[in-house]
Amino acid sequence: MAQSNDTTSYKDIKQTVLARIRSGKWQPDSLLPNEQELAAEFSCTRTTVNRAMRELAEEGYLERRRKAGTRVLSAPQRQARFTIPMVRDEVEALGGTYRYALVSADSETAPEWLSARLALSPKQSVVHVRCMHFNGNTPFQYEDRWIVTASVPQVQQTDFSEVGPNEWLIQTVPFTNVELSFLASRANATVAGFLDVTEGDPVFTGERITWLEGQPVTFAKMYFAAGYRMTTEF
Amino acid sequence: MAQSNDTTSYKDIKQTVLARIRSGKWQPDSLLPNEQELAAEFSCTRTTVNRAMRELAEEGYLERRRKAGTRVLSAPQRQARFTIPMVRDEVEALGGTYRYALVSADSETAPEWLSARLALSPKQSVVHVRCMHFNGNTPFQYEDRWIVTASVPQVQQTDFSEVGPNEWLIQTVPFTNVELSFLASRANATVAGFLDVTEGDPVFTGERITWLEGQPVTFAKMYFAAGYRMTTEF
DNA sequence: CAGTGGTCTAGACCACGGA
DNA sequence: CCGTGGTCTAGACCACTGC
Numbered sequence: 001m002a003q004s005n006d007t008t009s010y011k012d013i014k015q016t017v018l019a020r021i022r023s024g025k026w027q028p029d030s031l032l033p034n035e036q037e038l039a040a041e042f043s044c045t046r047t048t049v050n051r052a053m054r055e056l057a058e059e060g061y062l063e064r065r066r067k068a069g070t071r072v073l074s075a076p077q078r079q080a081r082f083t084i085p086m087v088r089d090e091v092e093a094l095g096g097t098y099r100y101a102l103v104s105a106d107s108e109t110a111p112e113w114l115s116a117r118l119a120l121s122p123k124q125s126v127v128h129v130r131c132m133h134f135n136g137n138t139p140f141q142y143e144d145r146w147i148v149t150a151s152v153p154q155v156q157q158t159d160f161s162e163v164g165p166n167e168w169l170i171q172t173v174p175f176t177n178v179e180l181s182f183l184a185s186r187a188n189a190t191v192a193g194f195l196d197v198t199e200g201d202p203v204f205t206g207e208r209i210t211w212l213e214g215q216p217v218t219f220a221k222m223y224f225a226a227g228y229r230m231t232t233e234f
Numbered sequence: 235m236a237q238s239n240d241t242t243s244y245k246d247i248k249q250t251v252l253a254r255i256r257s258g259k260w261q262p263d264s265l266l267p268n269e270q271e272l273a274a275e276f277s278c279t280r281t282t283v284n285r286a287m288r289e290l291a292e293e294g295y296l297e298r299r300r301k302a303g304t305r306v307l308s309a310p311q312r313q314a315r316f317t318i319p320m321v322r323d324e325v326e327a328l329g330g331t332y333r334y335a336l337v338s339a340d341s342e343t344a345p346e347w348l349s350a351r352l353a354l355s356p357k358q359s360v361v362h363v364r365c366m367h368f369n370g371n372t373p374f375q376y377e378d379r380w381i382v383t384a385s386v387p388q389v390q391q392t393d394f395s396e397v398g399p400n401e402w403l404i405q406t407v408p409f410t411n412v413e414l415s416f417l418a419s420r421a422n423a424t425v426a427g428f429l430d431v432t433e434g435d436p437v438f439t440g441e442r443i444t445w446l447e448g449q450p451v452t453f454a455k456m457y458f459a460a461g462y463r464m465t466t467e468f
Numbered sequence: 469c470a471g472t473g474g475t476c477t478a479g480a481c482c483a484c485g486g487a
Numbered sequence: 488c489c490g491t492g493g494t495c496t497a498g499a500c501c502a503c504t505g506c
Binding site: 021022028074075079080081082084086089170174176177178179180181182183184185186200201202203204205207224228229230231232233234 | 255256309313314315316318320323401404405408410411412413414415416417418419420434435436437438439441458462463464465466467468
């Protein structure tokens with residue numbers, strides 16, 4: 001199928017193995033034949049079997065350990081992958097026209113809660129940017145962001161009136177680690193005003209911390225407009 | 235590093251390539267050397283280069299096309315992976331003791347909104363299960379679930395007083411497709427009561443639809459207790 | 469058409485970790 | 488110790504697609 005020829009591809013093996021798991025032929029927790037035996041069964045090399053099984057393990061269906069062999073996971077630890085698009089792309093994917101508006105950008109001393117959150121030394125300088133992302137004229141996301149000046153000195157000379165801080169950061173600073181959270185919060189007066197909802201309404205909220213080689217770069221809170229849902233399929 | 239010997243491993247290549255991207259030596263949108271040239275540079279086989287570059291592409295750093303070659307993605311489409319653990323595991327990972335309690339389980343005719351959502355023919359039979367998941371004695375999640383009888387006939391003879399519907403389903407029915415959404419909703423009187431929050435409070439909410447070979451199996455709403463956040467690092 | 473990535477083979481050495 | 492998976496090599500054929 002996958003190949004025009006009749007060779008057994010790693011995709012064929014994946015499909016077959018998945019089918020055996022689903023049909024119950026290979027029960028959860030049961031030990032599977034080793035790679036050599038499977039290679040013989042599928043009349044291909046061990047390399048090909050290895051790729052198939054390795055990918056199935058990455059996808060959360062199997063557990064593999066040297067010497068112990070390969071087992072079917074009883075509760076498939078399937079992973080949901082959410083692509084984290086830039087706001088602009090997300091709006092445009094909805095068929096809308098993206099518009100950005102700066103609310104404020106100020107250099108200030110990091111508030112205590114932020115210093116604690118990012119493990120900054122006290123009274124470090126940060127740039128605080130607040131901005132809005134629109135879908136046409138409809139509010140889409142209100143963003144509240146702090147950028148650590150010491151990690152990104154150029155931020156002090158940057159004008160965020162045309163380019164959003166996220167797009168600017170991505171083009172300017174690489175990152176090595178990200179912590180991303182989602183939660184439901186309550187709209188305070190400010191957020192409610194920007195998102196055109198009633199104060200106290202539930203707001204889908206994201207928090208993102210970004211590091212570069214252990215140095216904190218930025219902390220962002222993203223408040224999504226009413227009705228937003230983060231969706232994935234797998 | 236990765237190997238005890240001094241051979242160049244695919245992991246070394248990944249690191250080097252990432253470093254070049256981050257340092258700006260390989261600019262976004264720029265065309266990279268082809269696999270043969272890279273293999274020569276790293277003095278390894280093309281197979282090894284291929285694995286490194288393929289994985290970097292899967293991770294969202296590169297774009298590869300036959301004949302067109304490999305390019306650095308301008309806006310790294312990094313993906314957040316959330317593992318979707320079973321509630322029990324999630325609670326136990328927090329160091330708590332998991333406790334399950336059935337609220338109700340009834341066979342009924344699918345309400346119209348559900349038929350529409352799952353594309354069921356009208357008036358199909360479903361089993362409606364409501365239950366609670368606790369962390370010790372603290373409410374953790376309230377679950378509202380419908381299971382399509384036609385897809386899982388055994389559900390009619392199943393007692394959900396001891397085993398939660400999710401654990402039961404996972405052990406009973408395989409699935410091929412899942413749609414998973416997260417949103418912020420407002421606690422109605424029922425949800426507020428079960429989660430011990432005030433009516434109208436924001437509630438982090440998940441919705442999950444599961445199919446087996448195109449057949450809808452189950453629809454679940456999961457309401458998380460106050461303070462819940464879904465977190466990932468990458 | 470021709471260049472690039474996608475995949476397979478046949479064989480090898482080795483790291484890990486269970487018994 | 489020694490079986491199992493993890494990875495690399497050297498070489499090959501081919502699918503796709505831009506020119």
